[in-house]
Amino acid sequence: MRLSHRLACLVIALPPLAIVVWLFFIPFLSSAYLSLLREDQWSLRNYYLVWRLYRYDILYTLWIAFFSLVAVLVIAVFLCGYLRIHINRPVEFLFKIPLFIPFVVVGHAMRVLLAPKGTLNAALSQIGLVNMNDPPSIAFGWIGIAVCLIWKNLALAVLLVLGSYRSVDETFLEAARNFGASTFQQIKDILLPMSKASLAVAGAFMFTSMLASFSVPLMIGSGEPPQMVMIDVFYRINYQMDYGTANALGVVSYLLAMGVAGYYLRTIQKGT
Amino acid sequence: MTRRTMRMAGVVLAGMVIFLPLSSLVIWSFAEKWYWPHLFPQQTGLFYWAKVMQGDLLRALTDGFLIAIVVTVLTLVITIPLAYVLARLPVPFKPLILMIFLLPQAFPQLPVFVNSTTLLYQVNLGGKLGGVVLIHMVGALVFAVWTMTAVFKSVPEALEEAAINLGASRFKAFYSVSLPLATPGIIASTLLVFLYSLDEFTGTLLVGSPFVLTLPVYMYRTSVGYELQVASISALMLMVPGIVLLVLLERYMKSEYLSMFGRI
Structure with missing residues (x-):
C-alpha cells in the first residue's frame, strides 16, 4: 500500500x-x-490478602458458575433437540425474550419472586406447600444467583445450540428415525455428538460471563460472606478504598477467564 | 397425548418459565397495599405510576436516553469507516487491532473499569455525562466493530470493483455501492448499540456515581432500598425498548448479533 x-x-x-x-x-x-504495589512498594502482600480473605469466595464463584453452566447446557441440549425435531416457533420465540432483558432487571425480578416474602412463596403457601411463618429464602443465596444466571443464559444457549443443531443435515435424522430412533436417541446419538464444538464454544463464553457477573449478585446477594468475586472487588474499592487487593483479585479473575479462553481456542483449533 | 396437545403444553410451560418472574414486576408496579402472605395486593392503582413521573425516574430516563443517543451517534461515525477498512484493505497490524477490540468481551469488565474510572477522574470526566458516554463507548465499539466488519465483508467486493472499473473513486464506490448495500446490517447493529448503552450498568455505576443517574442504576438503588413499586416500574420501563426491538427485528436479526446480547 x-x-x-x-x-x-x-x-x-x-x-x-x-x-x-x-x-x-x-x-x-x-x-x-x-x-503488585502495596504502599508504593513492590510486594506480594495483596495476593497474600486475596488468599487469606477471598479463597473461599473464589471457590464459591467457581461453584456458582459451574453449576449454572451445567444446568444451562443440559436444559439447552434437550430443549433444542426437541425444538429441532418437532418445530415449535412460539417456544423458540419465548426463549429469545431473556436476551433483551438486562441482568439488573432479572436480578430485581427474581428478588421480588424468590424472596422469603416474595410472590412465589405467597403462591405456594396458598396451596399449603410453604409454611407462612417460616418461609424459605431462595433469593439471597447461591441458588437465587444461579436461578438468575440460568434464566438469562438459557436464552443465549438456546440461540447458539439450536443454530448448530439446525446445521446438522436432516438426512441423518431421517435415517435414524427409519431405524426407529426416539427423540431422545436422535438427540443423544446424532445432534449432540455433531455439535460438540459449538457447545464447547458457547459453554466457554457463558462460563466467563458467569464468573464476571456483577449486577445479579449485587441485586440478590445477601451482603454477607461468601460473596461472588466481582462483589468483593466492588466492596474493596467502595468501602475500603483498597485498590491493591481489589486489583489482585481482578488479576485472579482474569486468569480464571483466560484458562477458559485457552480451552476454547484449543477446541476451535481441533475443529471437532 | 396427541402432537397438538404436546405442542400447546410446551408453549404453556415455556410461557410460565419466561413470564413468571416478569409477572411479579407487573403486579408490584400496581400494588398500593400488599401484605404478606396474600397472593394479590389488597389495593391496586396507579398511585406509584403517578408518583414516579415526578421524581428522579424521569431524570434518569431522559439522561439515559441522551447518553444512549450520543453514544450511538459517536460510535456509528467512528466505526463505519474503520469497519469498512478492516473488511476490505490489507491494514497493517490487523490481527492486533482485532484482538484489542476482542479484549473487553473476553475478560471481566468490573475490575478493569475500576481503573478506567481512576483514569477518567484524572482528566476530570469522572461523575460527568462525558465520562459515562466514554465508558459506554468501550463496550459499544467492541460490539459495533465486530458486527459491522462482518456486514461489510458480506457485501460482494466484485460490485465495488465494477464501480471502480467504470471510473468511480474508491470513496465514491464506498459511498454509493457498499454503504447502501450494508445499510440493513448497519441499522441492526445501531439499534443494538443503542440498547446496549440504555441497559449498561457496571460502567455507569462506577464512573457516573453519584451524579449521573441512568435507569438501570436508579432501579438498582430503589430495589435495594426496598422501594419495590418504584423499582418494578423502572424495571418494566427498562424492558420495553428491548421487547419492541425483539418483536420488530426477530425475523431479520442474525443469531451472531443476538448472541452478543447475552452480556448485558
Missing part, C-alpha cells in the same frame, strides 16, 4: 482504537501493575 493510504488507515483507526486502549487496554494492564 502507498504511504498516503497507510496514513489514511491510521487516521480512520485512531479514534476508536484510542478509546478502547485508553479505557480498557491500559486499565487492564494497570490491574497487574497495581496489584
Whole structure:
C-alpha cells in the first residue's frame, strides 16, 4: 500500500482504537501493575490478602458458575433437540425474550419472586406447600444467583445450540428415525455428538460471563460472606478504598477467564 | 397425548418459565397495599405510576436516553469507516487491532473499569455525562466493530470493483455501492448499540456515581432500598425498548448479533 493510504488507515483507526486502549487496554494492564504495589512498594502482600480473605469466595464463584453452566447446557441440549425435531416457533420465540432483558432487571425480578416474602412463596403457601411463618429464602443465596444466571443464559444457549443443531443435515435424522430412533436417541446419538464444538464454544463464553457477573449478585446477594468475586472487588474499592487487593483479585479473575479462553481456542483449533 | 396437545403444553410451560418472574414486576408496579402472605395486593392503582413521573425516574430516563443517543451517534461515525477498512484493505497490524477490540468481551469488565474510572477522574470526566458516554463507548465499539466488519465483508467486493472499473473513486464506490448495500446490517447493529448503552450498568455505576443517574442504576438503588413499586416500574420501563426491538427485528436479526446480547 502507498504511504498516503497507510496514513489514511491510521487516521480512520485512531479514534476508536484510542478509546478502547485508553479505557480498557491500559486499565487492564494497570490491574497487574497495581496489584503488585502495596504502599508504593513492590510486594506480594495483596495476593497474600486475596488468599487469606477471598479463597473461599473464589471457590464459591467457581461453584456458582459451574453449576449454572451445567444446568444451562443440559436444559439447552434437550430443549433444542426437541425444538429441532418437532418445530415449535412460539417456544423458540419465548426463549429469545431473556436476551433483551438486562441482568439488573432479572436480578430485581427474581428478588421480588424468590424472596422469603416474595410472590412465589405467597403462591405456594396458598396451596399449603410453604409454611407462612417460616418461609424459605431462595433469593439471597447461591441458588437465587444461579436461578438468575440460568434464566438469562438459557436464552443465549438456546440461540447458539439450536443454530448448530439446525446445521446438522436432516438426512441423518431421517435415517435414524427409519431405524426407529426416539427423540431422545436422535438427540443423544446424532445432534449432540455433531455439535460438540459449538457447545464447547458457547459453554466457554457463558462460563466467563458467569464468573464476571456483577449486577445479579449485587441485586440478590445477601451482603454477607461468601460473596461472588466481582462483589468483593466492588466492596474493596467502595468501602475500603483498597485498590491493591481489589486489583489482585481482578488479576485472579482474569486468569480464571483466560484458562477458559485457552480451552476454547484449543477446541476451535481441533475443529471437532 | 396427541402432537397438538404436546405442542400447546410446551408453549404453556415455556410461557410460565419466561413470564413468571416478569409477572411479579407487573403486579408490584400496581400494588398500593400488599401484605404478606396474600397472593394479590389488597389495593391496586396507579398511585406509584403517578408518583414516579415526578421524581428522579424521569431524570434518569431522559439522561439515559441522551447518553444512549450520543453514544450511538459517536460510535456509528467512528466505526463505519474503520469497519469498512478492516473488511476490505490489507491494514497493517490487523490481527492486533482485532484482538484489542476482542479484549473487553473476553475478560471481566468490573475490575478493569475500576481503573478506567481512576483514569477518567484524572482528566476530570469522572461523575460527568462525558465520562459515562466514554465508558459506554468501550463496550459499544467492541460490539459495533465486530458486527459491522462482518456486514461489510458480506457485501460482494466484485460490485465495488465494477464501480471502480467504470471510473468511480474508491470513496465514491464506498459511498454509493457498499454503504447502501450494508445499510440493513448497519441499522441492526445501531439499534443494538443503542440498547446496549440504555441497559449498561457496571460502567455507569462506577464512573457516573453519584451524579449521573441512568435507569438501570436508579432501579438498582430503589430495589435495594426496598422501594419495590418504584423499582418494578423502572424495571418494566427498562424492558420495553428491548421487547419492541425483539418483536420488530426477530425475523431479520442474525443469531451472531443476538448472541452478543447475552452480556448485558
